[in-house]
Amino acid sequence: MADQLLSISGLSAGTEDKPILHDINLSVGAGETHVLMGPNGAGKSTLGHVIMGDASYQVTSGSIVFDGQDVTAQAADRRSLAGIFLSYQAPVEVPGVPLYSFLRTICQMRPELKTSARKFRERIARISDQLDLDESFLTRELNVGFSGGEKKKIEMLQLLLLRPKLAILDETDSGLDVDALAVVSRGIEAYRADCDGALLVITHNTRILERLSVDHAHVMVKGRLVAEGPASLIDEIDAQGFGRFEGAGEKAEA
Ligand SMILES: Nc1ncnc2c1ncn2[C@@H]1O[C@H](COP(=O)(O)OP(=O)(O)OP(=O)(O)O)[C@@H](O)[C@H]1O
Ligand SMILES: [Mg+2]
16 A cells, blocks of 8 residues: 555565565554564564565565565665664674764764764753663763663664664563663653654563554464454453464464
8 A cells, every 4th residue: 555654565585495484464554553473483573674674584575665665675774774773682782883973873874864963962962861871871882791771772762863764673672671661661652752653563572562552463473474453462462372373373384
């Protein structure tokens, strides 16, 4: 549909020797919040990486259309410029690059975010404050020696700074203490309120969703989307687990 921000049709993908995703159809409208759930190893992170254009995966059929453009064959940096953001389950460490310079460089590469050094400093200070993030982090090397919770806060900082049209948050809540979880929730809320961006949240932890208004929930089993429904589907899964969907994955596999 033309009014969808993200339209994935008949997408199958995997690594060179292993098919992982099978015939995925998924649409996300501008400003909508979608949740993707599923057992460990179902292929959720893989889908996030394939949408982002991670070169370690190959698309064997189907297409990904983002903001009216077919991005299926586009490199990750082009997709990032087009407005797709992926927060990694395990963020990479980049020794030698201070966080502040990294963020400044990314912003200067984008016409809509390019700004004077003073204004940039002010923006960073405002967002750090919003996230309860000590500004001493900004002079440290990107993600090097950061705790799990600190890395997630830095990702929220990037999210609020870059203002993508679609943010895919993969396990942004994993391993967070209650205070950090609240900061991440605030970051997500601020993104929704300030940027009116769409969200695809991949999670096992429904607590992160409590303060979000979820439009659609999707369930992935064995590389296939086996169910889609309103936010109430999340509560059902919370109460009953994925047992009733396992059969759907098996049947689809046969
Ligand atoms: N680069 C890769 N090389 C080989 N196998 C891979 C690669 N990426 C993913 N896989 C495999 O694909 C399957 C799906 O993995 P994926 O990380 O997408 O699952 P997930 O649904 O995110 O699981 P979890 O809930 O545990 O994070 C797994 O069996 C995984 O080992
Ligand atoms: Mg995962």
